[in-house]
Amino acid sequence: MDSVQRLVMKSNKCKSKNYENSTHKNRVFEVLQSSRNKNDSFCDIKLQTDDGTIVFGHKSILASATPYFKTMFFSVGESNKDLVKITKLDSTILKLLIDYIYTGEIMIAQENVQFVLVAADRLQLLYVEQVCVEFLQKQLDPSNCLGIKEFADLHNFKKLLSNCEAFIKKQFLEIVKYDEFLSLSSEEVIKLISCNDVNVPFEEKVYECVIKWVKHELNQRKHLLPNLMEHVRLPLVSKEYLVENVVNEPLLKNDPKCKEYVFEALHFQVIKSVNSFSIPKTVWSKPRQVQKIFLISSWSKSEKMYITNWYDPVTNQLQIVPEITYCNQSSILCVVKDEFVFLVCGETRCVGMTDISLQGNYNWVRKPNLLERRSSFRVCVLNDCIYAIGGNTENYDDYYKDFLNTIEVFSLDTQKWKTVSNKYSKSERRKFGVGVLNNLIYTVGGFNGSTYLKSVECYDPSLDKWYPVAEMSIERCNVGVGVLNGIMYVVGGANELGIHKCVEAYSPYNGVWTSIADMNLCRENPGNYNN
Template sequence: MLNMSVDEMDISQTPSFRNDFKQDLKFDASERTYFKNSYHSVQLLEDLQSLRKNEVLCDIRLETDDGTIVFGHKNVLVAASPYFGAMFSAFNESNKNLVNMREINSDVLQLIVDYIYTGEILVTNENVQVLLPAANLLQLDYVKSACAEFLRTQLNPSNCIGIKVFADLYNCTDLMSSSNAFINKQFLEVVKSDEFLCLSYENVIQIISSDDLAVPFEEKVFEAVINWVKYDLNQRKDFLPNLMEHVRLPLIASKPDVLKNIVEEPLLKNNPECNKFVLEALNFHLQKSIQHFIISHSIRCKPRQFDSLKKIILTFNWSDTMPKCYTEWYDPATNLRRSAPEMKDSRRKSGVGVIRDQFVFVLGGVNSSSAQSVNMLDVSSPSPCWVPMVNMLVSRAYLGVGVLNDCIYAVGGFHGFVSVNSVEVFDSSIQKWRMVTSMTTNRSLLGVGVLNDHLYAIGGFDGYDSLKSVECYDPLLDTWTPVAELSVCRNSVSIGVLDGVIYAIGGIDGSVNLKSVEAYRPSDGVWSFIADMHLCRNNSGGVVSLDGLLYVIGGESEESVFDTIEVYNPKTNTWSLRKLSRNNNNVADIKVHCGVVVNRPPYLTN
C-alpha cells in the first residue's frame, strides 16, 4: 500500500466516484437483506487485545502492589465489569489514567484482563483460591462460576469441608449445595480427615444434625463426635452434651454390644448431662421390644433419610400352589430381586400402606382368619420380621389404603361378600383403630390416593357396577366430598401420586381390562387421559413414585403381567416396559402382585 496521509487521498478519483460512470442498476425497491458477520465480535475482541498488548490507544494502566502494570481501555473494562463501570464513572479514578489495584495480585489481574478481552479463563489448583475472590470483587459472574465449577470437580473427602467454607464465604450457592451433598454422601471418609477434626463446634453440629447423612449405622456418628472431642479434649469436652443431642442413640439401642460400649465410654459415663441421652436410648429399646412399633417425635429416634439411591421396592408375591405370601426386595436401578421376610399366610387381596418409608403395614385379606388382622414390618430393624399389630374393627378385603400424617386409613372393601362404605383409621400415636365418617358410596376394589393432606377414594365396585365416581376426605373436618368423576368406570384400579398429580391406572371397565391411564390435578378439577400403558393391568396394588418416575408393578389381566414393570415418565408422557429378573425362590409359579417403596434396610448391601 502507498504511504500517504488522509489529506493526500482523493476518494473522488476512485472508480466509484468517477463522474463518467453512467451505468444504471435496476433493483426491485422492496428487496432488502440483512447480513450478519458471525465472526465480527470475535475479530473485534482479537483486534482490541492486539491493541492492548501493543499499548495502542490504551487510556488506563492498572498497577498491582508489586509494581506490575496491566494496560487496558476504559470503555472495554467498563463494558465487561460493573466494578470498573463504577470506578470510571463515579469515583476519583474516573479522571485518572493510572489506578492501583491493591486487592488483586499481578498474575490474577493479568488473567482477568485477558479474559475480558478474549472470553477465555484458565483455572488451576494453584490460582483458583485467589481467582475466585478477584472475580467476586470485579463482579465477573462467568469467571466466578467457572471457578466454582472447577472446585466442584475437585471435591474429595480431604478438602470438601474447606471448599464448603470457601463457597460460603463468597456466596457460591451451587458449590455450597454440592459440597454439602458430598459431605453427607461421603461422611464415613470425611470424618477421617484433618479438616473434620479441626472444625469448629458449630460446624460439627451442622454436619451431624443432617437428616441426609449416608451412614449405615448411627454408631458411626457417635464415633465421629468422640474422636472430634478427644482431638482437643480440654477445649472441647464441655461441648459434648450439645453434640450428643444430635446423635441418634435410640437407633443404636437394638445392638446390645454396641450400646454397651457407648454406656462404658468414660466421656459419657462421667457426664450427667450425657447420661440422659443413654437412658432415652435404653427406654426406647425397652418400649420397642414390647410394642414393636413406635413413632417418636424426638429427632433422635428418627432414622436418617438416605438419598433416592437408598430407596428400594418391597414386592408382595403369591403362588397358586403355596399358601404363603413371599416378599422380595427389588432394586429398580439394578433390576435385582432378593428375598425379604416372608409372611406365614397368603394375605391375598389385602391392602398395603407405609409410614415414613420405614413401617410397612398389611391389612385384611380374603381369608376369614386374616380379614381383620394387621401385620407390620420395620425395615430399619437389624433383623426385620413381620409382627402382628392391633386388628382392624371391620373385616376387609379388596380395600383401599391411604397413609396421612402417620395414620393409616382402611377405606371400604368387601366385608364378607358385601361392598362397604365404612372407613377406619389407625392412630400410630396411641396404636388404636377408630371409625371415621363413611364414604358417600359403597366401594370395594377401589384405589386410594393421598395428596395435599386429603384422601381420594377413586372408582371401585359398589356391589352392582363399576364406578367412575371419586370422593375426597378432609381429616380436619371428617367429611367426604364428591369431586370430578373419572372419564371411564374403573374397578380394581391402581393409584399413583407424583408431583402434585394423581394417576388412575388401568383397572376394569365392567368386564374389560384397561391399559388406559388418566391424571387429575386438584387445581384443574378434571381427569384427563395420558399415554396408555403397554399392557392391560388390574389389581396392581404396586404403584410407587421414585426419582421422578412412576413404577407400576405386577397386577392381573388376560396377559401375563406378573413379571413386568411399567415405568412412566411424566416429562415425556411415555411408558417403558421392563422385564423383572428371575426371583431366587424355588417356587416356579410365584407372581408379583404389588409393591411399595421403602428405605433400604441397613443389613442389605448394595
C-alpha cells in the same frame, strides 16, 4: 458514471443489504492487545501491583468491560491519572484477567482457580466468576469439599457454598474418612452433625465420627465431648450396638452428661419394645431425613409366607425383612405417617406392623385382628387411620353373593378396629379401586358378581355418608388408583374384554372424568404413586 448510477437506481433487483465482517471485532481487539504488549502510545492507563509490575491497558476498553474500572476511571480522584495502583492482587492474576478482557479467553487450573475467583469477584468480571465456580464444583470430592466450603464461606460465594453444603450432606459417610474432617473445629462438627438432612442411614455412623474426632486430639478435645454428643441421636442407635459399643465406651462412662445421654437412649429402647406408638417424637428420636424406601412384596406359595424386600435408593441397599407366616397372598400393604408399614390380611384377619424409622432394625409386630374376615377388599389411609373396605365374606361357596358392605377403621391412638359404616356402598362391589382425595374416600369400578362396574362412589368419614359421583367411561375391576396434585388417576384394570391400558383422570373441582394417554402395556392391579 452518472448514467450508470441512474441505471442502478432504476433496477428493481438491487435492494439494500446489511453486511457484517465476522472477523472485524476480533482483528481490532488483536491490534489493541498487541499495542498493550508493546506498551505503545495508544495505551492510556497503567495498572501497578504491589510488586511493582505494570499492566498496560486502554481506559475505554477496561471501563466497557467491567463496572469496577468504569467507576475507577470516572471518579474525581482517578480520572486524570495514567497510573493506578491495584493493591492486594497478584500481578500474574491481574495480567490473566486483563488479557481475558481483550481476548475473551482465560485458562483456569487447580493451581489458580481460587485466586482467579477472588480477583474476578473484586473486578466484577461475572463470567469469570461463573466459570470458576463451575470449575470448583466439578472438583468437589470427599477429600477436599470441606476446604472448598471454608473458602466459599470466607469470601461469601453463596452459590458455591450452597453446593458444597449439599455435597457434604450427601457424602457425609465418605467425608469423615479424610483428614479434613479431623481438622474441623468443634463448632463446625456440631453444625454438620446437627443437620436434619445429612445423609446417614444409620445413626451409629454419626456416633463413630464424633468419637473419632475427639480421639484424634484427645487431651485437647475430650472436654468438648458432651457438647458433641448432645447432637448424636443415640435413641436411633440399635439396641445391640448401644449395649456392645456405646455403654462401655470409656469416654462416655467418665462424663456425667454423656452418661445421661446413654441412659436416655436405653430408656427409649425400653419404651419402644413396649409400644412403638407411645414413643415421644422429639427431634432427638427422629431420623435425620425421610428415607425414600420402596417396598417389594411377594407371596411364596412353596414357603407359605409373605416376603417383603426393602430398597433404599439413598444408600442403594436391599434388605429382606423377616417373613410373615400369619398372612397370605390376599394381604395388602399400607403406610401410616410415612413411618409405620402395616400388612393387612383379610382372610386370616391378621395384621402386622413394622416401623421404618428404626433404620434397618425391621421386625413385624402383631397388631389387633380385623373384626371380620374379608377377601377382595381394599385398604386406604386417611388422617393416620387405616380403613378396610368391603370385600367378600369367608363363604367361598357363595363367592359372588356374600358381599360385605362394612368399613372397619384402625386408629393408632386406640390400637383398635371399629366398624364405622354398616353400608359402605349403595352398589355391591368387589375388586374395586380405592383412592383418597381431599379427605374423602373413593371406591372406583369393580365387579358385583355378574357385571363389571364403571360407577364411582365417595365416602365422607366426618359425616359417615356415601355419595355417588360421575362414572368412568369404561367398566373395569382391579384398577390402580393414584392421586397427584389434586387429581385422581385410574389406571388399567380388566373386564370381559381383557386387561386394559387406558387411563382416566378425575377432577373433584368440576366432577368430570377425562381420558388421557394410554399406558404402553396393559396392566391389572397396577401399583400407583400417591401424593
